[in-house]
Amino acid sequence: MKIGCPTEIKPQEFRVGMTPNAAHEAVSHGHSVLIQSGAGTGAGFSDENYITAGAEIAANAQDVFARADMIVKVKEPQAAERRMLREGQILFTYLHLAPDPEQTKDLIASGCTAIAYETVTDRNGGLPLLAPMSEVAGKLAPQVGAWTLQKANGGRGVLMGGVPGVGPAKVAVIGGGVVGTHAARVAAGMGAQVTVLDRSLPRMRYLDDIYSSIFKTSYASAGNTAELVAEADMVIGAVLIPGAAAPKLITHEQLGTMKQGAAIVDVAIDQGGCFETSKATTHQDPIYDVDGIMHYCVANMPGAVARTSTIALGNATMPFMLAIADKGWKQACADDPHLLEGLNVHAGQLTYFAVGKALGLDVTSPQLVIK
Numbered sequence: 001m002k003i004g005c006p007t008e009i010k011p012q013e014f015r016v017g018m019t020p021n022a023a024h025e026a027v028s029h030g031h032s033v034l035i036q037s038g039a040g041t042g043a044g045f046s047d048e049n050y051i052t053a054g055a056e057i058a059a060n061a062q063d064v065f066a067r068a069d070m071i072v073k074v075k076e077p078q079a080a081e082r083r084m085l086r087e088g089q090i091l092f093t094y095l096h097l098a099p100d101p102e103q104t105k106d107l108i109a110s111g112c113t114a115i116a117y118e119t120v121t122d123r124n125g126g127l128p129l130l131a132p133m134s135e136v137a138g139k140l141a142p143q144v145g146a147w148t149l150q151k152a153n154g155g156r157g158v159l160m161g162g163v164p165g166v167g168p169a170k171v172a173v174i175g176g177g178v179v180g181t182h183a184a185r186v187a188a189g190m191g192a193q194v195t196v197l198d199r200s201l202p203r204m205r206y207l208d209d210i211y212s213s214i215f216k217t218s219y220a221s222a223g224n225t226a227e228l229v230a231e232a233d234m235v236i237g238a239v240l241i242p243g244a245a246a247p248k249l250i251t252h253e254q255l256g257t258m259k260q261g262a263a264i265v266d267v268a269i270d271q272g273g274c275f276e277t278s279k280a281t282t283h284q285d286p287i288y289d290v291d292g293i294m295h296y297c298v299a300n301m302p303g304a305v306a307r308t309s310t311i312a313l314g315n316a317t318m319p320f321m322l323a324i325a326d327k328g329w330k331q332a333c334a335d336d337p338h339l340l341e342g343l344n345v346h347a348g349q350l351t352y353f354a355v356g357k358a359l360g361l362d363v364t365s366p367q368l369v370i371k
């Protein structure tokens with residue numbers, strides 16, 4: 001199979017769909033790899049790195065899209081990229097179709113076979129191609145929150161770990177899933193006093209078993225949440241209700257109970273955020289002030305560490321990418337029901353029920369499509 005990887009064109013996207021290591025693996029499986037010149041620059045990979053791995057360099061995106069059997073990317077194809085997709089071509093990338101009717105219409109019209117990273121599952125009910133980005137965002141959250149707490153950034157001027165004779169910052173993490181756990185570990189590692197709030201008792205049992213010496217857990221009742229938020233120097237929002245907008249757990253009015261200059265890092269902003277006062281920001285202008293509480297609400301946090309994120313994503317996508325290339329998408333999906341869950345569009349048909357429901361479109365069962 002000829003696997004093509006274009007340069008990402010979404011603004012401020014520095015990741016790349018294939019690392020040189022992934023290219024090398026694909027080549028060693030007998031495939032050929034076509035990388036757009038400069039595609040890896042933002043993540044610190046040169047054209048020479050890809051050439052050493054056995055890939056061919058293409059001058060532009062048109063060449064990649066025209067010649068590749070499978071396109072491997074990071075972000076959903078932009079309008080200009082969608083125009084280059086063709087019937088029978090495989091697209092393997094993040095898609096997030098449910099809130100995006102334009103993209104869905106274009107992918108259906110293209111006749112391509114589109115497999116979405118975010119809907120591939122694993123045997124534990126997890127989302128293995130979303131998890132690495134949650135791990136990155138979780139670990140970044142206390143880092144950016146600590147910066148937000150600095151006086152020059154409008155924060156209350158509190159050091160995460162304190163110093164001998166001065167207590168550490170208090171951090172409340174709402175949601176103890178992948179983001180929340182990684183955030184809590186890093187915040188505790190910086191010396192802060194951390195409590196994780198969740199509504200899932202099995203999850204809190206797990207966290208308590210593994211991390212009770214590092215951070216505390218608390219059931220996320222409205223009362224407990226209000227109390228911990230009022231005491232906190234930093235609150236990290238990390239809840240997720242799969243397939244739904246994030247619940248608004250902290251009202252605008254509640255900001256009045258918080259310490260002046262406290263920091264909110266709302267990682268769940270990509271699902272609308274779990275604070276009533278959250279609105280998405282960018283890496284260029286990441287923080288804003290509401291009633292003296294500093295909000296950091298960047299919707300694509302992993303982009304700040306494009307190299308780490310690219311390698312982490314590549315590690316997770318590589319086995320699926322190789323299975324699709326080795327067996328063809330149909331056999332790979334027939335052999336692996338978790339990969340089949342990723343199938344969103346095939347040959348002019350929508351094949352993912354939740355997207356059909358969200359957009360009011362007819363859906364063909366993916367099982368039917370692979371028969």
Ligand SMILES: NC(=O)c1ccc[n+]([C@@H]2O[C@H](COP(=O)([O-])OP(=O)(O)OC[C@H]3O[C@@H](n4cnc5c(N)ncnc54)[C@H](O)[C@@H]3O)[C@@H](O)[C@H]2O)c1
Pocket residue numbers: 131133134135137174175176177178179180197198199200203220238239240241246247249266267268269270271298299300301302
């Ligand atoms: N901003 C970014 O760049 C970025 C990057 C990665 C992930 N995210 C987002 O971060 C959020 C969390 O992702 P995740 O991978 O950790 O999800 P996850 O499913 O692993 O964890 C979510 C946790 O929230 C808990 N929860 C649900 N409702 C709750 C409530 N009312 N109160 C307290 N806890 C509640 C769940 O029990 C679960 O433990 C998602 O919205 C995800 O899209 C954002």
